[in-house]
Amino acid sequence: xxxxxxxxxxxxxxxxxxxxxxxxxxxxxxxxxxxxxxxxxxxxxxxxxxxxxxxxxxxxxxxxxxxxxxxxxxxxxxxxxxxxxxxxxxxxxxxxxxxxxxxxxxxxxxxxxxxxxxxxxxxxxxxxxxxxxxxxxxxxxxxxxxxxxxxxxxxxxxxxxxxxxxxxxxxxxxxxxxxxxxxxxxxxxxxxx
Numbered sequence: 001x002x003x004x005x006x007x008x009x010x011x012x013x014x015x016x017x018x019x020x021x022x023x024x025x026x027x028x029x030x031x032x033x034x035x036x037x038x039x040x041x042x043x044x045x046x047x048x049x050x051x052x053x054x055x056x057x058x059x060x061x062x063x064x065x066x067x068x069x070x071x072x073x074x075x076x077x078x079x080x081x082x083x084x085x086x087x088x089x090x091x092x093x094x095x096x097x098x099x100x101x102x103x104x105x106x107x108x109x110x111x112x113x114x115x116x117x118x119x120x121x122x123x124x125x126x127x128x129x130x131x132x133x134x135x136x137x138x139x140x141x142x143x144x145x146x147x148x149x150x151x152x153x154x155x156x157x158x159x160x161x162x163x164x165x166x167x168x169x170x171x172x173x174x175x176x177x178x179x180x181x182x183x184x185x186x187x188x189x190x191x192x193x
Contacts (some may be wrong), residue, residue: 065107066126070148072102075121087118104144 036042043050044060077085077095089095091114092103104127105111115124125148134152141153167173 066128066148067107068127068129069105069107069111069115070102070125070127070144071105071115072123072125073100073121074123080121084118084121087114088121090114091118091122 043052045051071091073088073093076097077088077093085095091105091111094101105115107126115122125146127144127148127150129150130152134154138155139152140155143151143153145151
């Protein structure tokens with residue numbers, strides 16, 4: 001009986017020593033220093049927010065935030081509390097069963113605060129606008145892709161429009177139907193090709 005007690009005691013003490021070693025191994029963890037030697041905060045200031053980078057030589061890449069956001073609803077209105085439904089209606093979503101139209105909103109702090117409240121109900125995509133927006137005379141149409149890319153369709157030159165119309169209305173044009181009729185007629189008449 002004494003041998004088993006001694007054996008279990010030795011095993012548990014070894015296990016606790018090993019687990020305590022792993023739990024308190026501070027040499028593996030890198031401590032983030034929030035204050036320098038003078039007691040001042042070391043973080044990077046972004047307006048009113050102080051950001052503490054993981055590595056001291058970390059530099060954020062240059063980033064220009066999007067001016068517009070494409071917001072899609074991914075979960076239904078039903079089953080959510082009234083305050084979340086109210087936020088969705090304020091964003092521009094309709095409280096209908098199968099209507100899932102995307103909404104375009106400005107990227108402003110007030111709108112972002114509303115989106116934060118319903119982040120589990122929506123999918124937010126920043127809209128990438130082209131570098132140079134066209135004027136009204138050059139504009140033929142626009143297209144907003146689901147990945148947030150805004151495409152501008154330029155106006156077609158008049159010479160190209162005339163060439164396309166001439167090609168479509170050309171009686172000598174070889175299309176599939178004309179070729180099929182002529183070849184069928186030659187086949188029926190027994191003419192060689």
